[in-house]
Amino acid sequence: MLTVLCRRDEVSADTPLRVERDGMAYAVFVIGDGYYVTQDECTHGPGLLSEGYLDGEEIECPFHQGRFHIPSGQPVAPPCTEALRVWSAQVIDGRVCIDPSQ
């Protein structure tokens, strides 16, 4: 079952969008033509990735400057060691959707 997170034009290439749905906080990214969704909370601590620094396919956490590869969720710079949860984003009728149970 798909859940709509936002309209595609709400996400800019410079700034991830935080979306809360059913008690979960997501970060929505657009890189090139692709949309990506990760958990918004950093796996290392209280940092929010939607407030981080975007660098190509990587997001830098604003709290301790750890980094993750957005498409895979894998940590790429310390102190982050645990992968982010990621969801496959689909754009349907201009809306970014995920299957939260994925």
Ligand code: FES
């Ligand atoms: S909370 Fe994100 S790097 Fe520490």
